[in-house]
Amino acid sequence: MEKQGYLSEIFSSFQGEGGTVPGSCFGKKQIFLRFAGCNVANKEFGTSGCFFCDTPNSQDFKLKHYQYEKKPSSQDFTIANNPIKIQELIKIIKNLITNDLHSMSFTGGEPMCQLEFLLEIGISLKKNGINFPLYLETNATVLPNKVELAQIKELFNYCCCDIKDRSSQAAEFNLWEKLVRKELEFIRTMTSVNVLTFTKIIVTSHTKIKDIDWIAHELSNIRYQDGNHIGLAIQPVYLEQKELKKKFSISNEKLNQIFYRAAKYLPPENISLSIQAHKFLNLL
Numbered sequence: 091m092e093k094q095g096y097l098s099e100i101f102s103s104f105q106g107e108g109g110t111v112p113g114s115c116f117g118k119k120q121i122f123l124r125f126a127g128c129n130v131a132n133k134e135f136g137t138s139g140c141f142f143c144d145t146p147n148s149q150d151f152k153l154k155h156y157q158y159e160k161k162p163s164s165q166d167f168t169i170a171n172n173p174i175k176i177q178e179l180i181k182i183i184k185n186l187i188t189n190d191l192h193s194m195s196f197t198g199g200e201p202m203c204q205l206e207f208l209l210e211i212g213i214s215l216k217k218n219g220i221n222f223p224l225y226l227e228t229n230a231t232v233l234p235n236k237v238e239l240a241q242i243k244e245l246f247n248y249c250c251c252d253i254k255d256r257s258s259q260a261a262e263f264n265l266w267e268k269l270v271r272k273e274l275e276f277i278r279t280m281t282s283v284n285v286l287t288f289t290k291i292i293v294t295s296h297t298k299i300k301d302i303d304w305i306a307h308e309l310s311n312i313r314y315q316d317g318n319h320i321g322l323a324i325q326p327v328y329l330e331q332k333e334l335k336k337k338f339s340i341s342n343e344k345l346n347q348i349f350y351r352a353a354k355y356l357p358p359e360n361i362s363l364s365i366q367a368h369k370f371l372n373l374l
Contacts (some may be wrong), residue, residue, distance in 0.1 A: 095207030109362025111321025118192035127151030135261035202232035257296035288321035
């Protein structure tokens, strides 16, 4: 039986996050496959997820519809019914390929929550001669087994892993450390098989320097097989709602303090500022 799964969006745009650390595809043209469903938003760690989530419409695992572009980067969407079959997806992807396409981004929601479907898409792309690099963006809380990890290693070139700051509200207070330790384990797993991986943390006015200290120290102990450090992209929260902006927007002074503390443990070349460039440019 042909594999099928639940998506939210399929479109072509520029990767707007990640800064300049190894593993980032910042500024590159990508086709985005946005998966439906997020385990963190569905109370795995006791809350309804990150307060700054910019894709809340993708949090439902059984989303009734997905939308896709017929013309690359047009932002003109057609609505279709979930679940989507892989051959339908391949047709849509073929129609979005342009000569400036760098890679394909698997994002969410949380793509690892539909891991079997995710891997089957990767395999089908290769079978259909669509050989662009694959980029996985994940909250890093769904750990693959050994067989799944071997498949991820063969299919994916890049991986962006979240580290959820305590102020993100992704976890209840007593579960936050458990969340981060799970993310660290995922990052360690990906680097162990040499998938080019970096981690991204969204910071706010409520971010605690002591938490950055702990996270950066833990990241400094994660190395590739050649001894190189993992990259850390530090991203100031982007908010549109006036009250949230007033409460959580980070000052230049606080942002610099975070960078100084991260650099206590990680080399400067492994630390980067990240912004949601697509938001500032009104891109998808």
